[in-house]
Amino acid sequence: MTDQHTRTAAPLVRGQGPGLLLAHGAGSDIQDSFGPVLDALAKSRTLVGPDYPGSGTTPSAAGPLTLDGLADHIVESSVRAGVHSFAISGFSMGTTVAVRAAIRHPERVTALVLSAGFARPSPRLRLAIDTWRALVESGGDNRTLAAYLSLVVGSVDWLEDRSQDELEEQVRLFSQGLPPGTAQQLKLLNTIDVRADLPRIRVPVLVVSPHGDLLTTPVHSRELAAGIPGARLVSVDSGHAIAAERPGPWAALITEFLDAVGH
Template identity: 70%
Template sequence: MNAPLLRGTGPELLLAHGAGSDVQDSYGPLIDDLTEYRTVIGPDYPGSGSTPLPGRPLTLDELADHIVESAVRHGADTFAISGFSMGCSVAVRAAVRHPERVTALILSAGFAHPNPRLRLAVETWRALGRHLPESRELAAYLSLMVGGPEWLDERSTDEIEEQLTLFAGGLPPGADAQLALFEHIDVRPDLARIAVPTLVVSPLRDLLITPLHSRELADGIPGARLAALDCGHAIAAEEPAAWAALIRDFLTSVEETPGRVRG
């Protein structure tokens, strides 16, 4: 297992990044803020960063165990988990599989089960990635999907071109294998079993994973809090300070003790 991001002091916070991404891409602008009061542990999934893909399809259980094992290997017996996008499903599964270790959950721009619209969006992403990798077409599609409409409207031509260049730089080698999980993910049966404090963060302008999904997570987890941010899917690009503040305020407001799985 390759070394994860490991920075900061204080209680541990484990990060679960999105599919077709890595920890720096999903959380980069927040990390300095988070490490002021937390020890942040950020492993990349197999196929992202320097973590190799296995010679078989990925599973959600495998990703959940992967991030937990990474935290434990670096001395964290218990920890909160912040999940972003598909990382929310990973975090939920980790809390159910390892209740003795997980103390709290922050689920941002996530889903319990992809509805037909989300499946179509991911299907298009995968097709463009297979047939037009590192292309302007793929970069434009991802920009339109992850950027909030108002935020994109305010970008200059140079700023849009800079973003397209970033996206056209190529997806992680395991992006398609990670995105393939959208065909099978369903953590709806897990939600009622979550027994730790949970914050669900819903980006109101998200065109990729719409607010409906955040409501489903919040409604399904006993006692979950729901907070909104006025931005698109790419929270770290649009509202990093507000997102970091939500995470900080929630974690300082709850007493973090390992949970027990309900039922």
């Protein structure tokens, strides 16, 4: 593994049963991407949740991030935690990390769940990423950035159902929880293209498409599912932030799929 990933914080480890490795989104961490579903998943699985460099308590990388580096990082974190074989649940950018991990470590990866993901950023997604990154790198008002993120990760219906106080609280929490490695992660995000990896996947795959996702819109999930032999595509009534909007249904989809395929 390269030097940029050697200083690694211990991952979250929780539960008992077959291994389930978690891969979080860009500008996020394990708690932010998966927090509300961790307890439900840990009832039947041993969860391993490493944070990327610059997220959680993992130090930022000294150089540019690479998709291969992140894939190796999460796999090696699980092995160091004593979980040597596992399914991977990837969220948002974590779906591409999961795909690359399955290609680079086929002897360890038993199944994939790819939620709110993509194979490559569409022009519209690149525009959203560029705006996000510009707000991060400007060093300006964190509230403006947090408000922008609230608008793109929440579904229209979910946001419309929030009170003014609830929205203000979400913006406040977003503004306080921006990982220091966000700019590095977003720079990588704009370069990702795993389309060539998809036909090479040989494990069971579930693609979870939030039909109200304004960031990685459902067209991205359809491209993922179409490119992977035998992949199953399901929809969930949610925006991009599935853990916040629909934690129960999301945890059930993941658990039921892994139970059905024997992982």
